[in-house]
Amino acid sequence: MSPLDYNQKLIRFLQQELDIPAESIALVERHPELPYSSFPMLLWRYGLITIAQLERIFDWLDNGFSNSARDF
Template sequence: MAPATYTQFIRFLQEDLAISAPSIAMAIRHREQDPGPLPMILWQYGLITLEQLDKIYDWLETA
């Protein structure tokens, strides 16, 4: 993901889905230890719902 798109993605998570910055930071830290898609890490740790996961993948398809 390009840096500009990544920034827009993080903004989408915070503004549209109301995911807190600390939750996103925790998921990013876990991703460094156990690489995987950030949306799946957020879901696996209970930081987002399945509905939010669907919205994330819809956003990623159009980004």
């Protein structure tokens, strides 16, 4: 899977399944020097998601992006 596919799927999951506002995602995307794998941790660190949401993201990632019925 290309990094672009990973990014698109992660953002889709964040917006559709966790209702993370686009503004929150954009705030974290302003740090291009950081690896995209740090994205969920940065959302949590900035207080943009709860620890429960962070755990859902990690579960989704661990399960190969397949926890969402709306994945493509």
